[in-house]
Amino acid sequence: MQIIVELGFFVSLLGLGFMKNTGSADLEAIMARLSEEKAHRLLLESDVSMLMLQDEKRRCARRNNGDLCQTHCLNKAGVAFTARLSRDLTHSARAVVPFEDVLVNEGNCYNPRTGKFTAPYRGLYLFSVTVISLPGQTVHCQLMKDDIEIGRLYEGETQANRHKSGSVTVVTVLDKGQVVYVMGYYGIGVETIYGGLYTTFTGLLQMKYD
Structure with a gap:
């Protein structure tokens, strides 16, 4: 799936005309842009995971009034x-x-x-x-x-x-x-x-x- 996304991005760059000149400088620029996009996506995924964890803790606290949450979820x-x-x-x-x-x-x-x-x-x-x-x-x-x-x-x-x-x-x-x-x-x-x-x-x- 990751390879498909990256290829799709590469193809979209072609459609924008970034590959009119196929010199090495153009290719390096495209790869640098691709690396930036990958880093940005990983950062967003990390933020989403952190928000989901925080939301689960809040829902657990609401269900068990805080103190019982630790008893049920942490003390096994x-x-x-x-x-x-x-x-x-x-x-x-x-x-x-x-x-x-x-x-x-x-x-x-x-x-x-x-x-x-x-x-x-x-x-x-x-x-x-x-x-x-x-x-x-x-x-x-x-x-x-x-x-x-x-x-x-x-x-x-x-x-x-x-x-x-x-x-x-x-x-x-x-x-x-x-x-x-x-x-x-x-x-x-x-x-x-x-x-x-x-x-x-x-x-x-x-x-x-x-």
Whole structure:
């Protein structure tokens, strides 16, 4: 495309009569004029690119009120995990559920050995838990932030040939270093959670606070 534009300019100069005398001086003058036009075009393209960038920043600031623009557009802290139970787990009250089969662990903040997620930043987080009971049995679990319950789920099925699932989703603010995990509900006896990769624990950072 650039070659075509330059040839078009060259042809236009021919039409203006610059090539009536085909001496070397005329050719040098034409090439000098062509170089000036190319430099001018590059300068204009640079100005357009700068204006487009400035316009995008202004539109981003309007959408997110300035402060949120930096959070969403510049601060891309990757913190997210999903883990599952690969086998049935028998647990009791206050026992932490270790979801050991890790699918995603961006930021490496979830520990599959302990079943606990540790917040690397102060921010707004989302957590979701789905737990399945064995046929004819019940399961009671709590979603905990440090030692405070932030979610509760129950599942049970009276029919001996059917499973039952329960789930909970919570949005919460965590300070750096706070821990979130799933454990057996206080006061229950021994229960068994169905594994088979159906029981899952997910969490992610929604917004990092300064």
